Amino acid sequence: MGTANVVIRYYDYNPYTGQDFFIEEKQYNYDASVFINPPMKSGGTTESNPFSLQINPNRTGMNDEEGHVDIISSQIFAVSTGYVLLQYWNYTLTGNQITGILQDNHTAEAAAGNLIWTWDDIAGIVVTMPFAIANGAVLSGTVTANDVSITISGQSTDTYRKFSCQINAVPQ
Secondary structure, three states, X not given: OEEEEEEEEEEEEEOOOOEEEEEEEEEEEEEEEEEEEOOOEEOOEEOOOOOEEEXXXXXXXXXXXXXXXXXXXXXEEEEOOEEEEEEOEEEEEEOOEEEEXXXXXXXXXXXXXXXXXXEEEEOOEEEEEEEEEXXXXXXXXXXXXXXXXXXXXXXXXXXXXXXXXXXXXXXX
């Protein structure tokens, strides 16, 4: 269990200038859990990372998920022919230093698992909803048996939500 500190910079598109413009920056803090397990396996396929990583907000008692970040390195899905392993992140661990990149967000398969929860204005109604994190997001930090400290930076696939998330936790 640990904490997440998230900063999101919101943007919108100006059709007259053809440019994005800054709307606001918001900060969020919440309890989060980090799970570190052996690399996932499905059939003859194994996750190529040194371990499977999952970071989730503690959603107990939460009325709004704005600012939450969900991170998974890989996931197994049931399909009509059996099971398939989808890997999202590629990262390396050198000593206790982790660095990586979101290589494939799997939005093409409708299987986005790395999400940033933000507000959106839909026909004048502001709602909180998940947005897939765009490929190219990066993570870095330290992972030990007793402590995890990771920073994840990136943007949503629509580019209007740029974020930085600092996670400090004890691995579970």
